[in-house]
Amino acid sequence: MVRPVTRRRFLAYSLGTVGAAAVPRPLIASSPHIRSGKFRDKVVVLGFDGMDPMLVTRMMDNGELPNFQRLAARGGFQRLRTTMPPQSPVAWSSFITGAEPGGHGIYDFIHRDAASFMPYLSTSRSISGSRSIEIGDWVIPLESGRVDLMRRGTPFWDALVERDIPVTVYALPANFPIEHRSDSLRALSGMGTPDLLGGYGRYTLFTERPLPEQKRSGGRVELVRVTNHVAKGELQGPKSPFERKPQPISIPVTMIRDPRERVIKIDIGGQVALLKEGEWSEWIPVSFDFIPLLASMSGAVRCFVKQVHPFLSVYISPVQIDPMDPAMPICNPIDYSQELAENIGRFYTQGLPADTKALSEGVLDSYEFLRQGKIVFAENLAAFDYEFARFKEGCFVFYFSSTDQMSHMLMRCMDPKHPLYEPDAVQEVKDAIRFFYRGMDEVVGRVLDRVDSTTTVLVLSDHGFAPFTREINLSTWLVQEGFTAVTDQSRMHEMDFYQLVDWQNTSAYALGINGIYLNLKGREKRGTLPESEAQRVKSEIIRKLHDLKDPLTGKRVVMHAYDSSDLYSGPFASLAPDIQVGYASGYRVSDESILGGFPAGIVRDRKNPWASDHCMDPRVVPGILFSNRTWKTADPAIWDLAPTILREFGISAPRSMTGQPLRA
Amino acid sequence: MDVLTKYPYWTLILLSVAAGIVLVRLYGWISSQEKLARVKREIFANLLEAVIYRHNVALSLRAQARMLGGGAKYFTLAAPPLVILLVPCIFLLGQMNSLVGYDPADPGKPLTVSLNVKDGEADIFNAVLKVQDAEVSPPLRIPSEQRVMWRVVPEDPGAHPMRLLLPDVDAALAASLEVGTRTQGFVNYSSTWWLYRLLYPSSIDLPEAVSELEISYSEAEYSLLGMRMHWVVVFALVSLLAGLIAGKAMHIEL
Numbered sequence: 042m043v044r045p046v047t048r049r050r051f052l053a054y055s056l057g058t059v060g061a062a063a064v065p066r067p068l069i070a071s072s073p074h075i076r077s078g079k080f081r082d083k084v085v086v087l088g089f090d091g092m093d094p095m096l097v098t099r100m101m102d103n104g105e106l107p108n109f110q111r112l113a114a115r116g117g118f119q120r121l122r123t124t125m126p127p128q129s130p131v132a133w134s135s136f137i138t139g140a141e142p143g144g145h146g147i148y149d150f151i152h153r154d155a156a157s158f159m160p161y162l163s164t165s166r167s168i169s170g171s172r173s174i175e176i177g178d179w180v181i182p183l184e185s186g187r188v189d190l191m192r193r194g195t196p197f198w199d200a201l202v203e204r205d206i207p208v209t210v211y212a213l214p215a216n217f218p219i220e221h222r223s224d225s226l227r228a229l230s231g232m233g234t235p236d237l238l239g240g241y242g243r244y245t246l247f248t249e250r251p252l253p254e255q256k257r258s259g260g261r262v263e264l265v266r267v268t269n270h271v272a273k274g275e276l277q278g279p280k281s282p283f284e285r286k287p288q289p290i291s292i293p294v295t296m297i298r299d300p301r302e303r304v305i306k307i308d309i310g311g312q313v314a315l316l317k318e319g320e321w322s323e324w325i326p327v328s329f330d331f332i333p334l335l336a337s338m339s340g341a342v343r344c345f346v347k348q349v350h351p352f353l354s355v356y357i358s359p360v361q362i363d364p365m366d367p368a369m370p371i372c373n374p375i376d377y378s379q380e381l382a383e384n385i386g387r388f389y390t391q392g393l394p395a396d397t398k399a400l401s402e403g404v405l406d407s408y409e410f411l412r413q414g415k416i417v418f419a420e421n422l423a424a425f426d427y428e429f430a431r432f433k434e435g436c437f438v439f440y441f442s443s444t445d446q447m448s449h450m451l452m453r454c455m456d457p458k459h460p461l462y463e464p465d466a467v468q469e470v471k472d473a474i475r476f477f478y479r480g481m482d483e484v485v486g487r488v489l490d491r492v493d494s495t496t497t498v499l500v501l502s503d504h505g506f507a508p509f510t511r512e513i514n515l516s517t518w519l520v521q522e523g524f525t526a527v528t529d530q531s532r533m534h535e536m537d538f539y540q541l542v543d544w545q546n547t548s549a550y551a552l553g554i555n556g557i558y559l560n561l562k563g564r565e566k567r568g569t570l571p572e573s574e575a576q577r578v579k580s581e582i583i584r585k586l587h588d589l590k591d592p593l594t595g596k597r598v599v600m601h602a603y604d605s606s607d608l609y610s611g612p613f614a615s616l617a618p619d620i621q622v623g624y625a626s627g628y629r630v631s632d633e634s635i636l637g638g639f640p641a642g643i644v645r646d647r648k649n650p651w652a653s654d655h656c657m658d659p660r661v662v663p664g665i666l667f668s669n670r671t672w673k674t675a676d677p678a679i680w681d682l683a684p685t686i687l688r689e690f691g692i693s694a695p696r697s698m699t700g701q702p703l704r705a
Numbered sequence: 706m707d708v709l710t711k712y713p714y715w716t717l718i719l720l721s722v723a724a725g726i727v728l729v730r731l732y733g734w735i736s737s738q739e740k741l742a743r744v745k746r747e748i749f750a751n752l753l754e755a756v757i758y759r760h761n762v763a764l765s766l767r768a769q770a771r772m773l774g775g776g777a778k779y780f781t782l783a784a785p786p787l788v789i790l791l792v793p794c795i796f797l798l799g800q801m802n803s804l805v806g807y808d809p810a811d812p813g814k815p816l817t818v819s820l821n822v823k824d825g826e827a828d829i830f831n832a833v834l835k836v837q838d839a840e841v842s843p844p845l846r847i848p849s850e851q852r853v854m855w856r857v858v859p860e861d862p863g864a865h866p867m868r869l870l871l872p873d874v875d876a877a878l879a880a881s882l883e884v885g886t887r888t889q890g891f892v893n894y895s896s897t898w899w900l901y902r903l904l905y906p907s908s909i910d911l912p913e914a915v916s917e918l919e920i921s922y923s924e925a926e927y928s929l930l931g932m933r934m935h936w937v938v939v940f941a942l943v944s945l946l947a948g949l950i951a952g953k954a955m956h957i958e959l
Binding site: 298304 | 846854
């Protein structure tokens with residue numbers, strides 16, 4: 042079979058060959074980087090999402106993190122001030138641009154378009170091609186759609202690649218789609234990268250026995266009938282862009298189990314895996330044909346066999362963008378993901394690879410989820426080893442998501458006092474967070490063993506972690522306090538997405554994890570609140586939030602509610618919610634409230650295994666900063682690091698960067 | 706032979722060049738070279754006529770009609786020898802497929818070994834596969850297909866001999882799992898089907914009760930002009946180029 046050569050790959054080869062032949066030698070020699078060999082300095086940045094300073098300190102004191110200790114001894118260890126809100130897309134955008142949120146315009150995972158009131162994932166937006174021809178049920182697009190990066194500001198690596206300084210940026214959040222820059226930049230997109238269906242990842246579970254009824258937003262549960270030990274199902278792929286009423290393209294899945302042994306053969310579109318119960322498969326490439334032989338999309342999945350006998354149950358991961366033939370702009374240069382996959386094997390390309398929804402929705406248990414997390418980490422380590430081995434000079438930035446995703450779901454299992462502690466869990470689950478922290482320590486060790494004295498090493502996290510045991514229904518609270526009006530309070534608990542909201546009489550509404558928006562006239566689609574009333578309403582909400590107490594404990598639920606006009610400045614400050622809520626330790630908004638649900642009660646126990654979090658007041662969850670340099674800046678912030686990196690290369694920070702280089 | 710097995714890329718190039726030259730030589734012998742040369746000259750003459758007298762529509766159309774006839778005549782002359790050459794080609798491609806068509810397994814990566822058992826010959830429920838220095842899964846038995854499959858994870862590079870235990874039979878399969886490197890006995894498939902035996906006369910013998918053996922090595926890909934492609938495409942391109950050059954050098958009408 043001839044391997045398909047994509048148009049982009051063909052163009053890359055052709056242009057590369059012609060370009061190399063066409064560029065005169067003096068021009069090559071005049072590249073400042075090659076000519077002078079001036080940029081010998083190196084900066085290595087390791088980003089461990091959500092690594093908590095208190096746990097790090099405790100583990101260092103116990104001698105469990107010898108390499109972190111070694112690094113701290115060479116330079117120092119400080120707490121790193123994070124953004125408000127301390128959410129990953131916000132904080133990493135500040136790291137990338139060297140600016141507070143007003144400088145990059147990312148304020149939450151979720152934003153809303155004020156004019157249309159449509160919510161969207163804050164860091165990128167898909168825009169369909171507007172021109173097409175319709176013939177019957179078919180649509181022929183005349184213009185391709187595109188994905189836009191919504192993070193504004195200037196990434197620090199722009200100033201480096203402009204000077205031909207090699208930069209590697211691996212899987213940083215808020216960096217999808219990857220915009221084509223110079224070939225000096227090797228970049229793979231991170232958090233914010235969707236699965237092949239365009240969302241944050243949808244699993245499939247084939248099961249012979251029905252699961253308990255539950256609202257499932259993270260995937261699809263398909264009930265299968267097993268006949269003669271054979272079960273058939275369908276794996277849903279993306280919707281065809283060539284149909285007027287697009288339906289998901291599916292490929293057949295056949296599962297054949299042994300009559301007695303706990304072994305199963307899974308055939309997905311002709312690709313076969315043979316697995317034992319409790320095993321994960323290797324990556325299985327899949328192809329969704331929109332028009333056979335003419336238009337298709339490549340993906341890859343991993344399967345996990347939960348049970349073979351007596352009831353068949355097989356989990357299929359969300360369909361990843363295949364790094365061997367990426368359907369979306371996930372890397373620079375365009376064949377970078379393919380190069381990686383050829384050298385380390387296929388890998389998760391989805392920005393949030395561990396399937397937290399599957400655990401939350403009872404599709405995977407804690408141990409199964411941990412096993413998946415370890416696969417993700419092993420892939421990251423392989424990529425790190427590959428990239429770090431070829432790193433000789435310039436700037437190397439490598440990001441790990443495991444510390445964040447595993448902490449969200451499994452930190453509760455290391456604390457017997459946590460209400461959702463699992464006393465019967467295997468020790469591996471109870472030790473999960475320590476395992477990943479020790480894994481990161483190993484990564485730090487690999488860096489320290491190789492770097493010389495001219496290299497600056499920065500190890501940071503964007504925020505820490507805290508237990509999340511009580512959730513607040515912020516939207517319901519706004520109804521209770523009279524800021525959001527609904528037409529029928531008796532039915533509002535069953536409704537989603539602001540159904541039953543009486544916009545005429547609404548002065549404020551909650552959207553996202555930390556945000557409250559005023560329903561301002563002239564700004565919001567159905568805005569009614571006059572500008573003259575805005576400050577009064579804002580102040581009243583803030584005052585009441587400060588007075589809000591947990592009826593169970595009597596503690597304050599909100600550490601501080603921030604007026605955004607006091608909090609943000611910069612060219613994109615107007616995009617911010619009007620109020621940002623800094624929850625107290627242990628509290629966060631409920632999942633239903635994030636997108637306009639109105640659950641019953643105001644403060645209630647958290648039941649979801651996602652029971653540790655960081656979307657609280659930034660003072661509760663600072664990040665970490667380790668370095669082999671001693672910084673004199675007493676209270677460093679995450680937005681100070683971009684100008685610090687540039688200064689290490691002798692480059693002044695651009696004006697858009699409001700952070701200050703750390704004082705050495 | 707061992708050198709050929711170890712360096713599949715150069716084996717492929719070498720065999721493609723050799724095949725191109727040999728096939729052209731054979732074509733020269735079994736085709737009517739004089740007639741071919743005459744037909745080609747006629748086609749060329751008609752082409753010239755059509756170009757030179759392009760302002761005379763009738764003349765030009767007649768020349769084009771004769772070109773068409775010449776093309777048909779060329780086809781009738783060239784097709785029979787090509788059909789004859791297809792026979793050695795099929796044998797060659799079959800042999801090359803087993804030589805360069807698959808990559809050995811990577812250490813630690815799973816492979817599937819699949820056996821079809823002859824009807825009534827053996828009880829597949831008691832089939833056991835043993836592979837030296839490899840982890841073998843329990844069997845997956847599909848009675849309706851008389852098929853048994855195992856997943857094998859070999860840890861170390863090298864050849865891992867396989868042994869099959871069926872009721873009353875303990876047969877050492879002539880095949881080994883090839884990990885990390887190829888050896889002369891690289892086998893990805895074998896069958897007792899007569900046509901297969903005809904195409905692959907040197908393929909391994911299977912135990913009496915087994916009709917088919919398959920090992921799921923991944924298909925090999927080769928790089929040519931910066932693009933990775935299936936070996937048959939490389940073979941076609943290289944042998945065509947070699948054949949064209951050889952045809953010129955040996956004055957063979959193609």
